[in-house]
Amino acid sequence: MTPAALLRIDSSKATEQIVDFINSVFTQAGKAKAIVAVSGGVDSATSLLLAARALGPERVEGLHLPAKASAPIHTQHAQLVMDTAEIPAANRLTINISAIIQKSWRIIQRSTPGVGAAFTPGVNQLRLANLAARSRMLVLYDQAKRLDALVVGTENRSEHLLGYFTRFGDEASDLEPLRHLYKTQVISLARHLGVPPVILDKTPSADLWRGQTDTNELGFTYTEADPILYLHTQGQSPTDIIAAGHPEPLVTTVLARLQATAFKHQVPYQL
Template identity: 45%
Template structure:
């Protein structure tokens, strides 16, 4: 991978995101945000960015585990952000999810994401706050999200950054190393990882995505440059474009 291809200036990027969050809240007439914290790198990075923008009392954090998931990673970044205890809620979504008795893993995962969305927006309504999303560009263009689930939000601070760029930003923000070193996973079921589901890593995907989307190169041209799994990555982008086009309607 060309190391300069996805290069960012973390300091400049942080300042830009802080301005974006401030402007969005000001323009929409809000002072508070609600964030769903999984303890992963994306939500942890978003929390620290919010903390650099807002007072702790204006940040509400929900931890929404399925069952007895270890919350230690989430607690690590909460301690770093110094969020007041009264602003933190832990809700076990297992009783809600299990009522549906779904055996299919993907359907169950989608349900979990949508239940979390309901809880986040309910809290946002209570607090008169906006919901802060945690999507990165890699996940978004690959369609690696649940519509009306983890995709639902009011503002997205890092959706313009590819996953490998988020890692660079996270290191600059001093996100705890156990979070940075954890293999990317939505923790939807035991042993689930992004790599297993997607069939490639973000280190493999991001340069291909950049060349395909930003430089407008065709798959064959990217493949000639020596990148692997190009067809698989590009196919996933094309297959999931429908998520951006729905709902279908008469013009």
């Protein structure tokens, strides 16, 4: 069976199931409004459209949170997605979080003995990226409180399994309508929902620093990784996955990433 066949979904059925799930959660929680952090990428676009379909656009808030490192095209795409979902103008909000990130970074650095406020590449870049993701979460949940809304998450199963998220940052949400779907499946669902092609065709990026892409960070594409992840979750051994036609170096890299980030799925550790 080809990788595409392994991951094929019935998008109409998936849409119906997710819409029912969203409605069930909001009924159970006794909440009327949803808020989605709209980045301009395919995952947040899909979550926004599903929330709007389930609850009605008038009950959904689209929040765009650019920072200094954000490319202007992402803001354009975020607005395009909100147009597609027919989110009312009154329900759209853009908050630039650059000042929050920069001031927080300076305070942390200046308060750390022997460090100072100077920025150095490497570890500091990742720390700053994590700070950006957590700053987005801070603002997102503040706005959710203001609106008495639930935060609809945007994480897919590929990101989750690979640990490609910031703890207490972009993974934070009240419900995750896409976490059961691999990235390539989300793209299929997004196409079914009418996400504009310009967004479907974008290179995936967490938009945490200029030129940052998922592929550059991970070392492989989701198209390459998803079949391996699927077979792994079905209990296939590395040898079996390689025998199914996936290159050994790629299988090794993907599974090593799983092992290295497995702790993210265990924290907080408890007695």
